[in-house]
Amino acid sequence: MSLHLKPQDVLVLLKLVAIGDRSWTYSSLARELGMSASEVHAAITRAQSARLYADVLGTVMHPNLLEFLVHGVRYAFPAQLGPPAWGIPTAHAAPPLNRMIVADEPLPPVWEVPDGTTQGIFVTPLYRSVPAAARRDPLLYELLACVDALRIGRVRERTAATEALRVRVLGVEAAV
Numbered sequence: 001m002s003l004h005l006k007p008q009d010v011l012v013l014l015k016l017v018a019i020g021d022r023s024w025t026y027s028s029l030a031r032e033l034g035m036s037a038s039e040v041h042a043a044i045t046r047a048q049s050a051r052l053y054a055d056v057l058g059t060v061m062h063p064n065l066l067e068f069l070v071h072g073v074r075y076a077f078p079a080q081l082g083p084p085a086w087g088i089p090t091a092h093a094a095p096p097l098n099r100m101i102v103a104d105e106p107l108p109p110v111w112e113v114p115d116g117t118t119q120g121i122f123v124t125p126l127y128r129s130v131p132a133a134a135r136r137d138p139l140l141y142e143l144l145a146c147v148d149a150l151r152i153g154r155v156r157e158r159t160a161a162t163e164a165l166r167v168r169v170l171g172v173e174a175a176v
Contacts, residue, residue, distance in 0.1 A: 026044075087131070089118050095142050097146065
């Protein structure tokens, strides 16, 4: 098995951040994320290899994850922008960033879904099951939207996303 990170590994780690101290199983994560239990297990194994998850402690290595998200995710897993589509808002058009940033473009970034209610510019999700997983978990949605802001945003969106992730991943309030 390849131990190189894959986009779904970030999804699994963000779900673990969203879960916090609550207990979980591979099958429960798989169900909530729309992947198989073996995919979740492989994601955890790769995250361990990348020092983003500590198996001994059974926890995400939060500072390492934040560093990877802020400095690496846009290069490791770049987003592609596509034509207008109906979908779910992401990046700076979604919570929590939409409360901090007034967008200046006519169409917001969206993950395309058949029953989408917002017309915007298509953004490839980090992983195919991201839209459905985000709909099931509001905190995961916020984390994924922040990651998309890091992947596609300009400096102000990336700065706001970094601060929002610092609060949500590390539990550290943003400096005023």
